[in-house]
Amino acid sequence: MKVVLQRSKAASVTVNRKVVGSIKSGFVLLVGVTHTDTVKDAEVLADKIAQMRIFEDESGKMNLSLLEVGGEILSISQFTLFGDCRKGRRPNFMNAAKPAPAEAIYDHFNERLSAQQIPLQTGVFGAMMEVKITNDGPVTLILESENGSLK
Known part of the structure; x- marks a missing residue:
């Protein structure tokens, strides 16, 4: 599983x-399976993301979690995170899971994120979506999990 996390000031x-x-x-969160x-x-990824300390404290250090600053999450399904671009000019999406699983x-x-009292909004799984993000920092991180463990 792969998640691209962007700290944002606003998103829709x-x-x-x-x-x-x-x-x-x-x-x-752009989420690929x-x-x-x-x-x-x-x-594993939801728990890690809920506790990540990437918001600035009073000293300007990235030391506060989403929970501590009262932040929200916009989660977007993103099968293209598993696009393989090594061959040809068109990505191969064979590594993305089938839609139902x-x-x-x-x-x-x-x-899992919602259960941690994090306000959460989502897109529509499988739909063509337009995502607007005001990236804060910019802070962008890639998190991955395999076999139930962080990579």
Whole structure:
């Protein structure tokens, strides 16, 4: 499982010209699922993200978590994170999980974040989405899990 985390000042996701999710300060998560991912991968990443200390404290050090600053999450399913661009000019998406199992793991990931009292908005799984992000910093991190452990 792979998550691109962007610290943001504001973000929204639109489907068919309708805003379906928006947040103020917090994280935008682009979430990709591959064939071998399990709910354990979703749990490990959700728990790690909830506790990541990447917001500035009064000294300007990245020392505060999303929970400590009262931030929100906008979670977007993103199968293209598993695009293989090594050959040719068009990405190969064979490493992305099929929609049904990917959606189940993605939903579990979001439920795990919500269970930690983090306000969470999402896009629409499998839909064509327009995502607007005001990146803060910019702070962008890539987190990965394999076999239930962080990579």
